[in-house]
């Protein structure tokens with residue numbers, strides 16, 4: 001542990017300039033965040049003309065009716081226009097909040113709220129929680145019209161919205177309630193670890209965050225998800241038999257198999273699995289079951305089990321630990337920097353002893369451009385995992401020695417096409433837009449890879465016969 005702390009101290013020494021040099025942090029944050037937003041807008045403008053193409057790519061030509069293709073192009077166009085507006089609107093809002101000393105104001109409001117209950121500024125954690133509540137409402141209420149528009153105008157127009165206004169409001173309130181119930185103790189404990197561990201907070205905080213992440217793996221699907229959706233056991237039949245057989249052959253520790261009423265809110269569809277290493281649950285959207293044949297849904301599950309087979313969730317968890325470690329290792333330099341708070345209009349008294357939450361928030365803003373790069377890297381890794389999972393489905397025949405799985409690639413391809421057509425997903429994609437935003441390869445790329453795999457297998461079979 002001491003080696004770690006010596007290394008961390010050396011890093012802090014490198015970053016001493018944060019506390020000593022008079023840097024105009026506010027200017028940098030404004031410039032960087034506008035830079036990221038403008039780059040994202042540029043990507044949308046690169047993507048936009050592709051929605052005017054009148055023909056799908058050759059691999060997809062046979063699967064899209066002219067009508068479905070036209071619908072998907074129109075949907076894409078509307079979504080792109082909305083994203084462009086929403087991105088710029090949010091950026092203007094954030095930028096104004098930074099420029100006009102909003103964070104200082106919110107910290108002061110939190111102080112006044114505490115004072116009205118007779119508590120002073122020595123209750124930093126309580127004040128931090130009140131501060132977070134003020135921030136949360138001040139930043140989520142102005143963007144509420146955007147999600148109302150998205151659900152009731154945009155998705156409605158293209159036939160996807162199934163949410164009623166009542167459901168929208170109850171979802172929102174439930175979301176806020178859960179945010180409060182989980183967020184408050186989380187934040188309290190998070191800040192307490194800082195206070196308790198002092199300058200040696202990095203390993204302790206990492207342990208705390210890991211425990212939190214792991215407990216959410218259990219809590220989210222068992223406690224939170226059922227508040228929004230109904231999960232019912234998948235009924236007996238061809239599909240259940242197929243999935244159970246597949247799980248048994250792969251030694252996948254399947255505990256429960258659910259169908260989820262995803263269609264309650266939207267017609268978009270999918271499937272996923274979750275749970276602890278020894279007890280897994282599979283969830284399939286009712287829409288997917290309705291739209292695809294059992295053998296095709298089985299292929300989608302084969303892909304999902306590929307993620308499990310190659311330990312993709314665990315690998316992503318490890319990557320996130322490295323990411324969190326980097327952030328925490330850099331943070332102390334910003335934690336003890338009154339200059340940082342001063343450049344965001346905080347008063348001399350508050351800046352003299354920077355509250356952890358304020359310093360962390362400002363530090364996060366400074367990291368914005370770096371985080372965009374991280375997300376490009378994560379998307380690239382995630383796309384690589386998708387290829388691997390697709391390939392896994394194709395190779396099941398050899399892996400399990402079962403001849404009836406020889407057409408798994410074809411079935412997966414058909415299921416992907418159905419999902420894509422029903423969801424009116426974008427068909428033509430700009431490469432730079434895709435590299436930045438997409439965690440999955442495009443449909444065209446996936447189908448080409450599936451075809452290439454079958455071709456390779458066919459030629460291999462020819463050689464052996």
Ligand SMILES: [Zn+2]
Nearest residue numbers: 303307386389
């Ligand atoms: Zn996948």
